[in-house]
Amino acid sequence: MKTNIKKIATDGVITNNPTLKLVLGTCPTLALTTMAMNGIGMGLAVTFVLICSNVLISLLRKIIPNQVRIPAFVLIIATFVTIVRLLLDKLLPDLYESLGLYLPLIVVNCIILARAESFASKNGVFASALDGLFMGIGFTLALTLMGAVREVLGSGAIFGVKLWDFQIGFFASSAGAFFTYAVFIALFAFFSSLISKAKHKKDALKEREENAVQLEKKEVE
Amino acid sequence: MAEFLMIIVSAMFINNFVVVQFLGICPFLGVSKDFKSALGMGLAVTFVMTLTCLITYPIYTFILVPLEIEFMEIIVFIFVIASIVQMIEMALKKFSPTLYNAMGIYLPLITTNCAVLGVAELVIDSEQIASLIGITASGMNMGFAVLYGLFAGLGFTLAIVVMSGLREKVARLPIAKSLKGFPIAMITACFIAMAFYVFALI
Numbered sequence: 001m002k003t004n005i006k007k008i009a010t011d012g013v014i015t016n017n018p019t020l021k022l023v024l025g026t027c028p029t030l031a032l033t034t035m036a037m038n039g040i041g042m043g044l045a046v047t048f049v050l051i052c053s054n055v056l057i058s059l060l061r062k063i064i065p066n067q068v069r070i071p072a073f074v075l076i077i078a079t080f081v082t083i084v085r086l087l088l089d090k091l092l093p094d095l096y097e098s099l100g101l102y103l104p105l106i107v108v109n110c111i112i113l114a115r116a117e118s119f120a121s122k123n124g125v126f127a128s129a130l131d132g133l134f135m136g137i138g139f140t141l142a143l144t145l146m147g148a149v150r151e152v153l154g155s156g157a158i159f160g161v162k163l164w165d166f167q168i169g170f171f172a173s174s175a176g177a178f179f180t181y182a183v184f185i186a187l188f189a190f191f192s193s194l195i196s197k198a199k200h201k202k203d204a205l206k207e208r209e210e211n212a213v214q215l216e217k218k219e220v221e
Numbered sequence: 222m223a224e225f226l227m228i229i230v231s232a233m234f235i236n237n238f239v240v241v242q243f244l245g246i247c248p249f250l251g252v253s254k255d256f257k258s259a260l261g262m263g264l265a266v267t268f269v270m271t272l273t274c275l276i277t278y279p280i281y282t283f284i285l286v287p288l289e290i291e292f293m294e295i296i297v298f299i300f301v302i303a304s305i306v307q308m309i310e311m312a313l314k315k316f317s318p319t320l321y322n323a324m325g326i327y328l329p330l331i332t333t334n335c336a337v338l339g340v341a342e343l344v345i346d347s348e349q350i351a352s353l354i355g356i357t358a359s360g361m362n363m364g365f366a367v368l369y370g371l372f373a374g375l376g377f378t379l380a381i382v383v384m385s386g387l388r389e390k391v392a393r394l395p396i397a398k399s400l401k402g403f404p405i406a407m408i409t410a411c412f413i414a415m416a417f418y419v420f421a422l423i
Contacts, residue, residue, distance in 0.1 A: 031243035078296040175414035182407035190399040
Protein backbone atom coordinates (compact mmCIF):
# COMPACT_ATOMS: atom_id res chain seq x y z
CA MET A 1 0.00 0.00 0.00
CA LYS A 2 1.37 3.36 -0.99
CA THR A 3 1.52 5.94 1.75
CA ASN A 4 -0.38 9.08 0.91
CA ILE A 5 1.87 11.65 2.58
CA LYS A 6 -0.11 14.68 1.44
CA LYS A 7 -3.37 13.31 2.78
CA ILE A 8 -1.86 12.39 6.16
CA ALA A 9 -0.30 15.85 6.40
CA THR A 10 -3.45 17.85 5.61
CA ASP A 11 -5.50 15.51 7.80
CA GLY A 12 -3.27 16.03 10.83
CA VAL A 13 -2.64 19.74 10.50
CA ILE A 14 -5.94 21.01 9.08
CA THR A 15 -8.89 18.72 8.29
CA ASN A 16 -8.69 16.63 11.45
CA ASN A 17 -6.73 19.05 13.61
CA PRO A 18 -6.70 17.32 17.01
CA THR A 19 -7.25 20.51 18.98
CA LEU A 20 -9.65 22.49 16.81
CA LYS A 21 -11.62 19.81 14.96
CA LEU A 22 -11.52 16.67 17.11
CA VAL A 23 -11.34 18.67 20.39
CA LEU A 24 -9.02 16.14 22.01
CA GLY A 25 -6.45 16.85 24.68
CA THR A 26 -8.38 19.81 26.03
CA CYS A 27 -6.79 19.88 29.48
CA PRO A 28 -3.25 20.93 28.48
CA THR A 29 -4.70 23.20 25.78
CA LEU A 30 -6.65 25.20 28.32
CA ALA A 31 -4.08 25.12 31.09
CA LEU A 32 -0.85 25.86 29.25
CA THR A 33 -1.84 28.46 26.65
CA THR A 34 -1.18 31.42 28.93
CA MET A 35 2.15 31.72 27.10
CA ALA A 36 3.12 30.88 23.53
CA MET A 37 6.35 29.25 24.73
CA ASN A 38 4.43 26.74 26.86
CA GLY A 39 2.42 25.81 23.78
CA ILE A 40 5.58 24.98 21.85
CA GLY A 41 7.06 23.01 24.75
CA MET A 42 3.93 20.99 25.39
CA GLY A 43 3.37 20.52 21.66
CA LEU A 44 6.86 19.15 21.09
CA ALA A 45 6.64 16.83 24.10
CA VAL A 46 3.31 15.45 22.84
CA THR A 47 4.67 15.16 19.27
CA PHE A 48 7.65 13.14 20.48
CA VAL A 49 5.43 10.75 22.47
CA LEU A 50 2.98 10.49 19.57
CA ILE A 51 5.63 9.53 17.02
CA CYS A 52 7.33 7.01 19.32
CA SER A 53 4.12 5.38 20.52
CA ASN A 54 2.64 5.27 17.01
CA VAL A 55 5.77 3.57 15.65
CA LEU A 56 5.99 1.01 18.44
CA ILE A 57 2.27 0.24 18.39
CA SER A 58 2.33 -0.11 14.63
CA LEU A 59 5.29 -2.52 14.91
CA LEU A 60 3.51 -4.59 17.56
CA ARG A 61 0.04 -4.38 16.05
CA LYS A 62 0.03 -8.01 14.94
CA ILE A 63 1.49 -9.31 18.22
CA ILE A 64 -0.74 -7.57 20.77
CA PRO A 65 -3.94 -9.59 21.32
CA ASN A 66 -7.07 -7.59 20.65
CA GLN A 67 -8.55 -8.00 24.14
CA VAL A 68 -5.60 -6.44 25.99
CA ARG A 69 -4.71 -3.79 23.42
CA ILE A 70 -5.85 -0.76 25.47
CA PRO A 71 -3.75 -1.64 28.58
CA ALA A 72 -0.82 -2.44 26.27
CA PHE A 73 -1.17 0.93 24.49
CA VAL A 74 -1.37 2.78 27.80
CA LEU A 75 1.75 1.01 29.07
CA ILE A 76 3.67 1.92 25.90
CA ILE A 77 2.55 5.55 26.13
CA ALA A 78 3.40 5.74 29.85
CA THR A 79 6.92 4.47 29.12
CA PHE A 80 7.56 7.18 26.53
CA VAL A 81 6.10 9.87 28.78
CA THR A 82 8.48 8.76 31.53
CA ILE A 83 11.38 9.06 29.07
CA VAL A 84 10.30 12.58 28.02
CA ARG A 85 9.93 13.59 31.64
CA LEU A 86 13.40 12.40 32.60
CA LEU A 87 14.93 14.06 29.51
CA LEU A 88 13.22 17.41 30.11
CA ASP A 89 14.12 17.38 33.79
CA LYS A 90 17.80 17.07 32.88
CA LEU A 91 17.97 19.13 29.66
CA LEU A 92 15.36 21.89 30.04
CA PRO A 93 14.58 22.32 33.74
CA ASP A 94 12.78 25.66 33.15
CA LEU A 95 10.31 24.14 30.72
CA TYR A 96 9.92 21.13 33.04
CA GLU A 97 8.89 23.51 35.83
CA SER A 98 6.38 25.44 33.72
CA LEU A 99 4.71 22.33 32.33
CA GLY A 100 4.54 20.90 35.85
CA LEU A 101 1.64 18.58 36.50
CA TYR A 102 0.61 18.50 32.84
CA LEU A 103 3.77 16.67 31.75
CA PRO A 104 2.89 13.31 33.40
CA LEU A 105 -0.68 13.87 32.28
CA ILE A 106 0.37 13.40 28.64
CA VAL A 107 -0.29 9.71 29.41
CA VAL A 108 -4.01 10.33 29.57
CA ASN A 109 -4.04 12.83 26.73
CA CYS A 110 -6.78 11.47 24.50
CA ILE A 111 -4.97 12.43 21.27
CA ILE A 112 -2.28 9.80 21.75
CA LEU A 113 -4.61 6.95 22.67
CA ALA A 114 -7.03 7.97 19.92
CA ARG A 115 -4.30 7.88 17.25
CA ALA A 116 -3.00 4.56 18.60
CA GLU A 117 -6.46 3.06 18.43
CA SER A 118 -7.70 4.56 15.18
CA PHE A 119 -4.51 4.81 13.11
CA ALA A 120 -1.36 3.07 14.38
CA SER A 121 -3.07 -0.22 15.16
CA LYS A 122 -4.29 -0.45 11.55
CA ASN A 123 -1.48 1.06 9.45
CA GLY A 124 2.17 0.47 8.61
CA VAL A 125 5.13 1.87 10.50
CA PHE A 126 6.03 4.68 8.10
CA ALA A 127 2.45 5.92 7.76
CA SER A 128 2.00 5.77 11.55
CA ALA A 129 5.17 7.76 12.17
CA LEU A 130 4.00 10.40 9.68
CA ASP A 131 0.56 10.48 11.27
CA GLY A 132 2.17 11.02 14.67
CA LEU A 133 4.37 13.78 13.28
CA PHE A 134 1.58 15.72 11.56
CA MET A 135 -0.99 15.27 14.33
CA GLY A 136 1.70 16.55 16.68
CA ILE A 137 2.39 19.53 14.42
CA GLY A 138 -1.33 20.29 14.27
CA PHE A 139 -1.53 20.19 18.06
CA THR A 140 1.61 22.31 18.48
CA LEU A 141 0.41 24.93 15.97
CA ALA A 142 -3.00 25.27 17.60
CA LEU A 143 -1.51 25.52 21.10
CA THR A 144 1.14 28.03 20.07
CA LEU A 145 -1.39 30.20 18.24
CA MET A 146 -3.78 30.18 21.19
CA GLY A 147 -0.88 30.82 23.54
CA ALA A 148 0.26 33.77 21.42
CA VAL A 149 -3.23 35.32 21.37
CA ARG A 150 -3.67 34.91 25.11
CA GLU A 151 -0.16 36.16 25.86
CA VAL A 152 -0.54 39.29 23.70
CA LEU A 153 -3.97 40.17 25.07
CA GLY A 154 -3.50 38.92 28.62
CA SER A 155 0.00 40.06 29.47
CA GLY A 156 1.00 42.35 26.59
CA ALA A 157 3.94 40.19 25.55
CA ILE A 158 4.86 37.51 23.04
CA PHE A 159 7.30 34.63 23.64
CA GLY A 160 8.19 36.42 26.86
CA VAL A 161 9.13 39.68 25.07
CA LYS A 162 7.24 42.68 26.44
CA LEU A 163 5.27 44.55 23.75
CA TRP A 164 3.27 47.18 25.64
CA ASP A 165 1.70 47.89 29.02
CA PHE A 166 -1.85 47.34 27.82
CA GLN A 167 -3.23 44.06 29.11
CA ILE A 168 -6.63 42.46 29.67
CA GLY A 169 -6.41 40.25 32.74
CA PHE A 170 -9.40 38.21 31.59
CA PHE A 171 -7.38 36.47 28.87
CA ALA A 172 -4.69 35.33 31.29
CA SER A 173 -7.28 33.85 33.65
CA SER A 174 -9.00 30.47 33.55
CA ALA A 175 -12.27 31.92 32.24
CA GLY A 176 -10.28 33.52 29.42
CA ALA A 177 -8.86 30.10 28.55
CA PHE A 178 -12.33 28.67 27.98
CA PHE A 179 -13.39 31.77 26.05
CA THR A 180 -10.35 31.83 23.76
CA TYR A 181 -10.68 28.11 23.03
CA ALA A 182 -14.38 28.53 22.26
CA VAL A 183 -13.63 31.37 19.82
CA PHE A 184 -10.90 29.32 18.14
CA ILE A 185 -13.14 26.27 17.61
CA ALA A 186 -16.02 28.44 16.40
CA LEU A 187 -13.82 30.33 13.91
CA PHE A 188 -12.35 27.05 12.68
CA ALA A 189 -15.82 25.57 12.16
CA PHE A 190 -16.98 28.78 10.44
CA PHE A 191 -14.09 28.87 7.97
CA SER A 192 -14.21 25.17 7.21
CA SER A 193 -17.94 25.43 6.46
CA LEU A 194 -17.21 28.43 4.19
CA ILE A 195 -14.53 26.47 2.35
CA SER A 196 -16.68 23.37 1.92
CA LYS A 197 -19.57 25.56 0.71
CA ALA A 198 -17.32 27.20 -1.88
CA LYS A 199 -16.14 23.77 -2.98
CA HIS A 200 -19.72 22.54 -3.30
CA LYS A 201 -20.60 25.56 -5.42
CA LYS A 202 -17.60 24.98 -7.66
CA ASP A 203 -18.48 21.30 -8.05
CA ALA A 204 -22.11 22.12 -8.82
CA LEU A 205 -21.06 24.72 -11.40
CA LYS A 206 -18.73 22.24 -13.07
CA GLU A 207 -21.44 19.62 -13.20
CA ARG A 208 -23.89 22.06 -14.75
CA GLU A 209 -21.37 23.01 -17.40
CA GLU A 210 -20.70 19.39 -18.20
CA ASN A 211 -24.41 18.71 -18.44
CA ALA A 212 -24.82 21.67 -20.77
CA VAL A 213 -22.00 20.43 -22.98
CA GLN A 214 -23.55 16.96 -23.15
CA LEU A 215 -26.96 18.42 -23.99
CA GLU A 216 -25.45 20.46 -26.78
CA LYS A 217 -23.75 17.37 -28.13
CA LYS A 218 -27.04 15.49 -28.07
CA GLU A 219 -28.81 18.32 -29.88
CA VAL A 220 -26.12 18.39 -32.54
CA GLU A 221 -26.53 14.68 -33.05
CA MET B 222 -9.87 20.87 62.38
CA ALA B 223 -8.68 24.05 60.69
CA GLU B 224 -6.65 21.96 58.25
CA PHE B 225 -9.66 19.80 57.56
CA LEU B 226 -11.71 22.86 56.65
CA MET B 227 -8.88 24.23 54.56
CA ILE B 228 -8.73 21.02 52.53
CA ILE B 229 -12.46 21.18 51.82
CA VAL B 230 -12.39 24.83 50.74
CA SER B 231 -9.15 24.50 48.78
CA ALA B 232 -9.91 21.25 46.98
CA MET B 233 -13.55 21.95 46.17
CA PHE B 234 -13.59 25.68 45.51
CA ILE B 235 -10.35 27.68 45.39
CA ASN B 236 -8.43 25.11 43.35
CA ASN B 237 -11.42 23.43 41.77
CA PHE B 238 -10.11 20.65 39.57
CA VAL B 239 -12.18 21.49 36.52
CA VAL B 240 -12.47 25.24 36.17
CA VAL B 241 -9.23 26.34 37.87
CA GLN B 242 -6.78 23.51 37.24
CA PHE B 243 -8.33 22.25 33.97
CA LEU B 244 -8.29 18.58 34.91
CA GLY B 245 -11.02 16.26 33.70
CA ILE B 246 -12.22 18.59 30.97
CA CYS B 247 -13.19 15.76 28.60
CA PRO B 248 -15.98 14.29 30.78
CA PHE B 249 -16.85 17.83 31.92
CA LEU B 250 -17.72 18.72 28.32
CA GLY B 251 -18.75 15.28 27.12
CA VAL B 252 -21.03 13.97 29.86
CA SER B 253 -22.73 17.19 30.98
CA LYS B 254 -25.68 17.28 28.60
CA ASP B 255 -28.21 16.21 31.25
CA PHE B 256 -28.32 16.42 35.02
CA LYS B 257 -28.65 12.72 35.77
CA SER B 258 -25.66 11.46 33.82
CA ALA B 259 -23.57 14.39 35.07
CA LEU B 260 -24.28 13.43 38.67
CA GLY B 261 -23.53 9.77 37.94
CA MET B 262 -20.24 10.61 36.27
CA GLY B 263 -19.29 13.00 39.09
CA LEU B 264 -19.91 10.45 41.82
CA ALA B 265 -18.14 7.67 39.93
CA VAL B 266 -15.09 9.91 39.46
CA THR B 267 -15.16 10.97 43.13
CA PHE B 268 -15.17 7.33 44.21
CA VAL B 269 -12.28 6.38 41.94
CA MET B 270 -10.26 9.48 42.94
CA THR B 271 -10.59 8.72 46.65
CA LEU B 272 -9.65 5.09 46.16
CA THR B 273 -6.72 6.05 43.92
CA CYS B 274 -5.26 8.36 46.58
CA LEU B 275 -5.75 5.65 49.18
CA ILE B 276 -3.65 3.23 47.12
CA THR B 277 -1.12 5.33 45.19
CA TYR B 278 0.00 7.49 48.12
CA PRO B 279 1.27 4.54 50.23
CA ILE B 280 2.73 2.86 47.13
CA TYR B 281 4.76 5.99 46.37
CA THR B 282 5.82 6.77 49.94
CA PHE B 283 6.55 3.28 51.19
CA ILE B 284 7.67 1.43 48.07
CA LEU B 285 8.89 3.72 45.29
CA VAL B 286 10.75 6.26 47.49
CA PRO B 287 12.68 3.73 49.65
CA LEU B 288 13.66 1.79 46.51
CA GLU B 289 14.64 5.07 44.77
CA ILE B 290 12.59 4.31 41.67
CA GLU B 291 10.37 7.40 41.80
CA PHE B 292 10.62 7.76 38.02
CA MET B 293 8.38 4.70 37.69
CA GLU B 294 5.47 6.62 39.21
CA ILE B 295 3.58 7.33 35.98
CA ILE B 296 3.60 3.70 34.88
CA VAL B 297 2.71 2.40 38.33
CA PHE B 298 -0.08 4.94 38.86
CA ILE B 299 -1.77 4.39 35.52
CA PHE B 300 -1.71 0.66 36.17
CA VAL B 301 -3.23 1.09 39.63
CA ILE B 302 -5.98 3.32 38.23
CA ALA B 303 -6.78 0.95 35.38
CA SER B 304 -6.96 -1.98 37.82
CA ILE B 305 -9.17 -0.08 40.26
CA VAL B 306 -11.59 0.84 37.50
CA GLN B 307 -11.62 -2.72 36.20
CA MET B 308 -12.26 -4.14 39.68
CA ILE B 309 -15.05 -1.67 40.41
CA GLU B 310 -16.64 -2.64 37.15
CA MET B 311 -16.50 -6.34 37.97
CA ALA B 312 -17.71 -5.83 41.53
CA LEU B 313 -20.61 -3.66 40.42
CA LYS B 314 -21.61 -6.16 37.76
CA LYS B 315 -21.68 -8.96 40.33
CA PHE B 316 -23.19 -7.27 43.38
CA SER B 317 -25.29 -4.37 42.13
CA PRO B 318 -26.57 -4.69 38.57
CA THR B 319 -28.79 -1.60 38.97
CA LEU B 320 -25.83 0.57 39.94
CA TYR B 321 -23.81 -1.05 37.15
CA ASN B 322 -26.45 -0.13 34.62
CA ALA B 323 -26.46 3.44 35.87
CA MET B 324 -22.68 3.93 36.10
CA GLY B 325 -21.27 1.22 33.86
CA ILE B 326 -20.89 3.36 30.77
CA TYR B 327 -18.80 5.98 32.59
CA LEU B 328 -16.35 3.59 34.18
CA PRO B 329 -14.10 2.89 31.15
CA LEU B 330 -13.90 6.65 30.55
CA ILE B 331 -12.52 7.23 34.03
CA THR B 332 -9.22 5.45 33.34
CA THR B 333 -8.27 8.14 30.86
CA ASN B 334 -9.71 10.97 32.95
CA CYS B 335 -6.81 13.24 33.76
CA ALA B 336 -8.43 14.30 37.04
CA VAL B 337 -7.70 10.85 38.48
CA LEU B 338 -4.05 10.64 37.44
CA GLY B 339 -3.79 14.35 38.25
CA VAL B 340 -4.84 13.90 41.86
CA ALA B 341 -2.48 10.94 42.28
CA GLU B 342 0.42 13.05 40.98
CA LEU B 343 -0.63 16.08 43.00
CA VAL B 344 -0.83 14.47 46.44
CA ILE B 345 2.69 13.01 46.18
CA ASP B 346 4.18 16.41 45.28
CA SER B 347 4.43 17.36 48.95
CA GLU B 348 5.55 20.97 48.40
CA GLN B 349 2.77 21.84 46.02
CA ILE B 350 0.04 20.11 47.96
CA ALA B 351 1.26 21.71 51.19
CA SER B 352 1.02 25.17 49.66
CA LEU B 353 -2.47 24.37 48.38
CA ILE B 354 -3.85 23.33 51.76
CA GLY B 355 -1.67 25.49 53.98
CA ILE B 356 0.42 22.94 55.89
CA THR B 357 4.15 22.28 56.01
CA ALA B 358 5.53 19.83 53.46
CA SER B 359 6.65 17.42 56.17
CA GLY B 360 3.18 17.46 57.76
CA MET B 361 1.66 15.76 54.74
CA ASN B 362 0.28 12.33 55.48
CA MET B 363 -2.01 9.73 54.08
CA GLY B 364 -5.13 11.08 55.78
CA PHE B 365 -4.70 14.43 54.04
CA ALA B 366 -4.03 12.71 50.73
CA VAL B 367 -7.25 10.68 50.87
CA LEU B 368 -9.29 13.67 52.04
CA TYR B 369 -7.87 15.79 49.25
CA GLY B 370 -8.82 13.11 46.74
CA LEU B 371 -12.35 12.93 48.13
CA PHE B 372 -12.99 16.67 48.12
CA ALA B 373 -11.29 17.28 44.79
CA GLY B 374 -13.69 14.65 43.42
CA LEU B 375 -16.64 16.41 45.03
CA GLY B 376 -15.40 19.66 43.48
CA PHE B 377 -15.44 17.94 40.10
CA THR B 378 -18.98 16.71 40.79
CA LEU B 379 -20.06 20.22 41.77
CA ALA B 380 -18.67 21.72 38.57
CA ILE B 381 -20.10 19.07 36.24
CA VAL B 382 -23.55 19.24 37.88
CA VAL B 383 -23.67 23.05 37.65
CA MET B 384 -22.54 22.75 34.04
CA SER B 385 -25.28 20.23 33.18
CA GLY B 386 -27.95 22.50 34.69
CA LEU B 387 -26.74 25.45 32.63
CA ARG B 388 -26.41 23.41 29.45
CA GLU B 389 -29.99 22.15 29.74
CA LYS B 390 -31.06 25.81 29.67
CA VAL B 391 -28.62 26.90 26.98
CA ALA B 392 -29.76 24.05 24.70
CA ARG B 393 -33.12 25.83 24.27
CA LEU B 394 -31.59 29.07 23.06
CA PRO B 395 -31.13 29.95 19.41
CA ILE B 396 -27.39 29.69 18.79
CA ALA B 397 -25.30 30.58 15.73
CA LYS B 398 -24.35 27.49 13.73
CA SER B 399 -20.59 27.76 14.23
CA LEU B 400 -21.03 28.12 17.99
CA LYS B 401 -23.07 24.93 18.38
CA GLY B 402 -21.56 22.04 20.29
CA PHE B 403 -18.17 22.59 21.90
CA PRO B 404 -17.83 26.38 21.57
CA ILE B 405 -21.05 27.20 23.40
CA ALA B 406 -20.24 24.58 26.05
CA MET B 407 -16.88 26.28 26.59
CA ILE B 408 -18.45 29.71 26.82
CA THR B 409 -20.80 28.29 29.47
CA ALA B 410 -17.74 26.89 31.26
CA CYS B 411 -16.15 30.33 31.00
CA PHE B 412 -18.98 31.80 33.09
CA ILE B 413 -18.70 29.01 35.67
CA ALA B 414 -14.97 29.74 35.90
CA MET B 415 -15.74 33.41 36.50
CA ALA B 416 -18.15 32.44 39.27
CA PHE B 417 -15.36 30.46 40.94
CA TYR B 418 -13.14 33.58 41.09
CA VAL B 419 -15.12 34.61 44.15
CA PHE B 420 -13.49 31.76 46.07
CA ALA B 421 -10.00 32.80 45.01
CA LEU B 422 -10.56 36.07 46.87
CA ILE B 423 -10.92 34.25 50.20
